[in-house]
Amino acid sequence: MSKIKNIPTWVSIPEQSDFSVQNLPFGIFSVGKSSPRVGIAIGNQIIDLAAVAAYGLFVNLNFNVAVFEKSTLNDFIATGKTNWSSLRNRIQELLNEDNYELKSIAKEVLVPMEKATMHLPVSIGDYTDFYSSREHATNVGKLFRDPENALMPNWEHMPVAYHGRSSSIVVSGTDIRRPSGQTKTSAATAPSFGPTTSLDFELEMAFIIGKSTNLGDQVSTDQAEDHIFGMVLFNDWSARDIQKWEYVPLGPFLGKSFASSMSPWIVTLEALQPFKTDAVKKDTEILPYLKCVQDFNIDINLEAYIQPKNGEEELISTTNYKYLYWNYCQQLAHHTINGCNVNIGDLLASGTISGPDENSFGSLLEITAGGKKSLSLNNNVERKFLEDGDSITLCGFAQKDNVRVGFGEVTAKILPQ
Amino acid sequence: MSKIKNIPTWVSIPEQSDFSVQNLPFGIFSVGKSSPRVGIAIGNQIIDLAAVAAYGLFVNLNFNVAVFEKSTLNDFIATGKTNWSSLRNRIQELLNEDNYELKSIAKEVLVPMEKATMHLPVSIGDYTDFYSSREHATNVGKLFRDPENALMPNWEHMPVAYHGRSSSIVVSGTDIRRPSGQTKTSAATAPSFGPTTSLDFELEMAFIIGKSTNLGDQVSTDQAEDHIFGMVLFNDWSARDIQKWEYVPLGPFLGKSFASSMSPWIVTLEALQPFKTDAVKKDTEILPYLKCVQDFNIDINLEAYIQPKNGEEELISTTNYKYLYWNYCQQLAHHTINGCNVNIGDLLASGTISGPDENSFGSLLEITAGGKKSLSLNNNVERKFLEDGDSITLCGFAQKDNVRVGFGEVTAKILPQ
Numbered sequence: 034m035s036k037i038k039n040i041p042t043w044v045s046i047p048e049q050s051d052f053s054v055q056n057l058p059f060g061i062f063s064v065g066k067s068s069p070r071v072g073i074a075i076g077n078q079i080i081d082l083a084a085v086a087a088y089g090l091f092v093n094l095n096f097n098v099a100v101f102e103k104s105t106l107n108d109f110i111a112t113g114k115t116n117w118s119s120l121r122n123r124i125q126e127l128l129n130e131d132n133y134e135l136k137s138i139a140k141e142v143l144v145p146m147e148k149a150t151m152h153l154p155v156s157i158g159d160y161t162d163f164y165s166s167r168e169h170a171t172n173v174g175k176l177f178r179d180p181e182n183a184l185m186p187n188w189e190h191m192p193v194a195y196h197g198r199s200s201s202i203v204v205s206g207t208d209i210r211r212p213s214g215q216t217k218t219s220a221a222t223a224p225s226f227g228p229t230t231s232l233d234f235e236l237e238m239a240f241i242i243g244k245s246t247n248l249g250d251q252v253s254t255d256q257a258e259d260h261i262f263g264m265v266l267f268n269d270w271s272a273r274d275i276q277k278w279e280y281v282p283l284g285p286f287l288g289k290s291f292a293s294s295m296s297p298w299i300v301t302l303e304a305l306q307p308f309k310t311d312a313v314k315k316d317t318e319i320l321p322y323l324k325c326v327q328d329f330n331i332d333i334n335l336e337a338y339i340q341p342k343n344g345e346e347e348l349i350s351t352t353n354y355k356y357l358y359w360n361y362c363q364q365l366a367h368h369t370i371n372g373c374n375v376n377i378g379d380l381l382a383s384g385t386i387s388g389p390d391e392n393s394f395g396s397l398l399e400i401t402a403g404g405k406k407s408l409s410l411n412n413n414v415e416r417k418f419l420e421d422g423d424s425i426t427l428c429g430f431a432q433k434d435n436v437r438v439g440f441g442e443v444t445a446k447i448l449p450q
Numbered sequence: 451m452s453k454i455k456n457i458p459t460w461v462s463i464p465e466q467s468d469f470s471v472q473n474l475p476f477g478i479f480s481v482g483k484s485s486p487r488v489g490i491a492i493g494n495q496i497i498d499l500a501a502v503a504a505y506g507l508f509v510n511l512n513f514n515v516a517v518f519e520k521s522t523l524n525d526f527i528a529t530g531k532t533n534w535s536s537l538r539n540r541i542q543e544l545l546n547e548d549n550y551e552l553k554s555i556a557k558e559v560l561v562p563m564e565k566a567t568m569h570l571p572v573s574i575g576d577y578t579d580f581y582s583s584r585e586h587a588t589n590v591g592k593l594f595r596d597p598e599n600a601l602m603p604n605w606e607h608m609p610v611a612y613h614g615r616s617s618s619i620v621v622s623g624t625d626i627r628r629p630s631g632q633t634k635t636s637a638a639t640a641p642s643f644g645p646t647t648s649l650d651f652e653l654e655m656a657f658i659i660g661k662s663t664n665l666g667d668q669v670s671t672d673q674a675e676d677h678i679f680g681m682v683l684f685n686d687w688s689a690r691d692i693q694k695w696e697y698v699p700l701g702p703f704l705g706k707s708f709a710s711s712m713s714p715w716i717v718t719l720e721a722l723q724p725f726k727t728d729a730v731k732k733d734t735e736i737l738p739y740l741k742c743v744q745d746f747n748i749d750i751n752l753e754a755y756i757q758p759k760n761g762e763e764e765l766i767s768t769t770n771y772k773y774l775y776w777n778y779c780q781q782l783a784h785h786t787i788n789g790c791n792v793n794i795g796d797l798l799a800s801g802t803i804s805g806p807d808e809n810s811f812g813s814l815l816e817i818t819a820g821g822k823k824s825l826s827l828n829n830n831v832e833r834k835f836l837e838d839g840d841s842i843t844l845c846g847f848a849q850k851d852n853v854r855v856g857f858g859e860v861t862a863k864i865l866p867q
Contacts, residue, residue, distance in 0.1 A: 158575070159617050164700060178699070185698055190641050191632055195700035196613035196707070200576050200791050201665055210666045212788035215608055215737060224607050226737045248618055248709065249627045275788065281602055282595070283581060283612035284701020290613070291788040292665065320632065320643045371629035371692065371708040374617050 037307045037436040041130040044143075046076035051430055051439020054128050055307075057121055058263070058298035058440075059106055062149040069104040069152045073124060074298050074441070077146050080124065080135075084142040090127065090134055094119055105156040106299065107378045110243050110262050117243075117262070118303060151297035153204045154265075155241055155378040160199040160293070161368060162237075162269060162382045165192050165359040167313070169387040169395060176403040177277065189317040192359035192367045194384075197269070198290035202380065205266075205296050205443040211421060211450040212291035214275035228450035229272035231404060232419040236337045236395035236427050238354055238440075239267040239382035240361050241299055242375045249372040254325045257362035258302055260375065266296040266335075266427045266443040267382045273398055273418070295380070296427075296443040304438050308332045308431035313358050322370055323363050330355040333440075335386060335429045337395065341414045342422025349400065349408065352386050352393040354429070421449040454724045454853040458547040461560075463493035468847055468856020471545050472724075474538055475680070475715035475857075476523055479566040486521040486569045490541060491715050491858070494563050497541065497552075501559040507544065507551055511536055522573040523716065524795045527660050527679050534660075534679070535720060568714035570621045571682075572658055572795040577616040577710070578785060579654075579686060579799045580609050582776040584730070586804040586812060593820040594694065606734040609776035609784045611801075614686070615707035619797065622683075622713050622860040628838060628867040629708035631692035645867035646689035648821060649836040653754045653812035653844050655771055655857075656684040656799035657778050658716055659792045666789040671742045674779035675719055677792065683713040683752075683844045683860040684799045690815055690835070712797070713844075713860040721855050725749045725848035730775050739787055740780050747772040750857075752803060752846045754812065758831045759839025766817065766825065769803050769810040771846070838866040 040054040052058065052074040062079050063069040072079040085091060086098035096112040103109070110117075127135040135142065164170055167184070170193075174183030187193060203209075211232055217224040243262030246252060252260050269289060276288025312328035333354035340346040359367075364381060385395040394400045397418055400408050407415040419425070424446040430439030457471040469475065469491040479496050480486040489496040502508060503515035513529040520526070527534075544552040552559065581587055584601070587610075591600030604610060620626075628649055634641040660679030663669060669677050686706060693705025729745035750771035757763040776784075781798060802812040811817045814835050817825050824832040836842070841863040847856030 159615055174699075187632075187634075187641070187695055187698070190634075191696065193696065193700055194703055196615055196703065198576055198613055198790060200793055200796070201789075203665065210789055214788050215604075217604075217607075223735070224604070224737065226739065248620065272788070278604055279608065279610065280699070280701075281604070282591075282697070282701070283610055284697075284699070286611055286613065287784070287788040287790065290790040318640070320641065322643065367704070368707075371631050371689070371704040372618075372627055373615060373704065373707040376617055379617070 037434045040125055042128045043130045043136045044075055044128055049437065050076050051437060051441050052076055053437055054125055055436050056300060056304050056438040057124055058300040059154065060298045061104060061106060061152040061154045062144070063152065064144055064149055071101040071103065071106060071109055075128065079144045079146060079149055081142050081144055085135065088138055088142070091123065094123065104152065106154050107156050110377050114243065114259060117301060121301065121303060151204055151206065153202065154297055154299055157199045157202055157378050157380045158376045160197040160202060160380045161194050162197045162384055163192050163194040163359065163364050164384040165357045165364065166384055166386050167358040168356065168389060169385040169399065172387060172394065172399040176398065190319060192364045194368070195284045197293065201290055202293045202295055205294055205445065207294065207445060208448045209270055209292045209445045210448045212272050212275065213450055214272060214287050215278055216274035217278045224278060229274055230418065231273035232447060233271045233273055233397045234337065234425040235269040235271055235385040236335060236350060236352065237267040237269050237382045237385055238264055238333065238429065239295065239380050240264045242377055242379040245376045246369060246374045248374040250369065250374065251372065252365050252369040254323065254362040254366045257365040260365060261302050261361060263299040263301040264305065265299055266429050266440045268294040268425060268427055268443050268445065269382060270294070294443050294445045296440050298441050300438060300440055305331055305431060308433060308438065310355050312360060313356065322366055325362055330357060330360050331431065333429050333431045335427065338426040339410065339416065340424040341410055341416065342420060344414050345411060347410055350392065350394055352388040352395055354386060356386060356388045357383055419447050421447055423447050454851045457542055459545045460547045460553045461492055461545055466854065467493050468854060468858050469493055470854055471542055472853050473717060473721050473855040474541055475717040476571065477715045478521060478523065478569040478571045479561070480569065481561055481566050488518040488520065488523060488526055492545065496561045496563060496566055498559050498561055502552065505555055505559070508540065511540065521569065523571050524573050527794050531660065531676060534718060538718065538720060568621055570619070571714055571716050574616045574619055574795050574797045575793045577614040577619060577797045578611050579614045579801055580611040580776065580781050581801040582609050582774045582781065583801055583803050584775040585773065585806060586802040586816065589804060589811065589816040593815065607736060609781045611785070612701045614710065618707055619710045619712055622711055622862065624711065624862060625865045626687055626709045626862045627865045629689050629692070630867055631689060631704050632695055633691040634695045641695060646691055647835065648690035649864060650688045650690055650814045651754065651842040652686040652688055652802040653752060653767060653769065654684040654686050654799045654802055655681055655750065655846065656712065656797050657681045659794055659796040662793045663786060663791045665791040667786065667791065668789065669782050669786040671740065671779040671783045674782040677782060678719050678778060680716040680718040681722065682716055683846050683857045685711040685842060685844055685860050685862065686799060687711070711860050711862045713857050715858050717855060717857055722748055722848060725850060725855065727772050729777060730773065739783055742779055747774060747777050748848065750846050750848045752844065755843040756827065756833065757841040758827055758833065759837060761831050762828060763843065764827055767809065767811055769805040769812055771803060773803060773805045774800055836864050838864055840864050
């Protein structure tokens with residue numbers, strides 16, 4: 034693969050910033066009481082696209098720049114892949130160290146991130162959660178079901194998934210209230226009711242649909258990338274005790290639907306292209322509709338941090354998106370093979386991403402073996418599951434040839450019931 | 451209970467019409483190339499509410515009548531329960547035989563149903579499918595799992611449910627294409643791919659959320675009716691072979707997400723109040739949050755008809771909404787007990803409604819015992835599952851004191867893959 038092009042810029046970008054000139058992720062921001070609108074992250078600042086457009090710097094773009102004044106990205110996404118790319122090229126041109134068009138009005142159109150409030154970037158019609166990490170599915174199967182037959186027979190043949198709840202997806206920074214529900218220990222004869230005692234995070238990534246389909250259409254693995262706008266970090270909060278009692282036979286419901294958190298910046302698929310890497314080797318023959326002409330994955334470093342109540346933030350997991358057994362092309366091809374339609378803004382999450390060793394587990398369920406052992410933190414703090422006041426932060430970034438394309442973070446604190 | 455009031459009207463309403471003066475269901479219709487807008491069904495006609503408003507007959511209503519020009523009911527629903535009721539009272543007044551306000555302009559504001567096209571009545575954010583018929587859950591448990599332990603231990607303690615796919619919900623009359631997918635017989639060592647060979651219908655009803663909640667809010671069984679706008683007939687098409695191979699452990703996915711059909715007219719909860727009846731007796735003690743001050747169900751007669759390709763329509767099931775073990779208040783209380791928010795337009799379906807005997811089964815899976823025996827139809831036609839060209843029609847109506855409040859129908863034909 035060729036080296037990633039270095040793009041010298043006049044904007045000050047801190048070393049190790051996730052938001053390089055090669056990234057340019059999209060989000061929805063507001064300042065004070067202004068209306069939420071479309072922005073692009075660069076270093077520690079946000080490019081106010083509607084403001085830039087008002088200066089006439091987007092006159093050569095082939096779409097109505099009024100989409101930058103909307104409170105979700107859906108209308109901008111609907112302008113299509115060619116326009117996403119034209120805008121990206123134009124922004125890179127404007128940021129180039131030799132260009133003065135934007136530089137001369139920088140104070141008017143660049144907003145410091147610390148002054149901005151970030152909002153949910155897209156209106157999400159449907160949310161699907163896959164289960165595509167073999168390591169995670171195996172770990173959970175051992176704990177919830179049969180240690181000898183942890184992986185279900187269908188798992189190596191299809192990207193298993195379920196429909197999630199889209200209404201309760203919130204943007205990073207939104208506090209999460211501990212949910213109540215029914216739980217039942219195996220010793221009890223009847224269920225009892227109360228706040229969950231096994232609240233967990235799930236380290237995931239998700240992709241956002243960029244091109245809708247009609248009911249009956251199928252998206253092949255080859256076509257899949259044309260239907261994806263970009264990716265985010267995703268934390269699929271889980272109440273393990275509620276989940277365990279409710280999930281047979283129809284799958285997870287209230288154990289998940291109380292909240293999921295997503296990062297505010299959507300990193301485009303175009304920005305992620307240079308970080309493609311080899312796919313996980315599959316020993317089982319898969320059906321033709323799931324094969325990729327060139328199988329691949331993406332090398333994205335992922336980290337989970339816990340900040341216990343009144344404590345200090347600590348790294349508790351280091352994993353990678355590339356560990357997924359099924360890539361996003363296979364996920365989308367599977368999702369639409371029955372003719373199910375997808376819409377712009379739909380969110381398709383990966384499922385918890387665990388790696389091969391204990392330091393790479395993407396949930397407390399796996400880290401503490403279902404609460405059988407404790408996670409030891411600094412200052413003699415121990416955790417089996419999350420306690421009120423704890424915060425979880427997920428980070429992710431791709432890096433190559435000194436170019437970093439990162440996702441920022443998705444963070445949230447647990448409030449008491 | 452008091453008798454239902456008779457309301458003499460100047461409108462011609464055919465005997466046994468579902469759409470009586472006591473009903474007044476809401477839908478979205480268009481005529482020719484006109485924009486879809488809000489209508490109320492009366493007899494064989496549709497009241498064009500925007501047209502009535504233009505004549506000034508709604509000047510005493512306390513909301514902006516521009517909501518009648520929208521292509522979904524969501525904005526009208528958002529005006530609130532008091533306004534739904536005021537409009538209902540005003541329409542009943544206008545239809546009264548002594549009233550000439552509407553009668554004098556009837557030709558301008560009443561549209562014959564045969565001239566109208568019906569559309570999906572609401573924009574549906576999230577769709578949830580319950581599993582609240584004990585008979586259905588038992589029948590399916592016997593076929594899919596263990597005949598000795600058909601009902602899961604959680605079933606009598608909670609209204610079990612899963613998230614469905616909202617994008618593929620279509621209005622009655624939309625053809626359904628036979629989906630393809632992975633299936634595996636128990637004898638095979640690997641799955642194979644192709645069109646489903648066990649396409650089925652599911653006779654369901656669904657309710658539509660009428661008042662949104664915030665994340666973290668719980669809706670008690672007592673408050674539930676304030677959050678529900680009305681009900682529809684619902685057919686949750688199912689590919690049994692795809693479902694069987696994919697559904698463990700995360701529940702149904704592609705076996706359902708190719709399509710669900712709903713009836714175009716939403717019957718309001720207010721119109722259904724007179725048909726409340728006793729709840730199913732529960733032998734198992736349930737948790738307090740699922741108890742109703744006065745437990746009830748609704749007496750709605752339900753029927754399923756099949757019209758085999760080139761054949762004649764035949765009744766294949768007669769059941770009743772009142773057979774549901776969990777009523778809609780319990781379903782909504784359970785759904786929100788973890789703080790999950792609901793939005794106006796969300797659709798919550800009952801799950802297949804089967805009754806106690808063989809004539810009351812709400813799916814072919816149950817009627818043919820999973821394809822083990824044939825359903826015998828006229829002219830020596832037999833069916834185990836649906837064939838291309840077959841149509842399924844579901845009907846439903848409540849009736850008491852010579853007053854009928856019906857749902858019309860939800861019908862669809864199967865197209866080949």
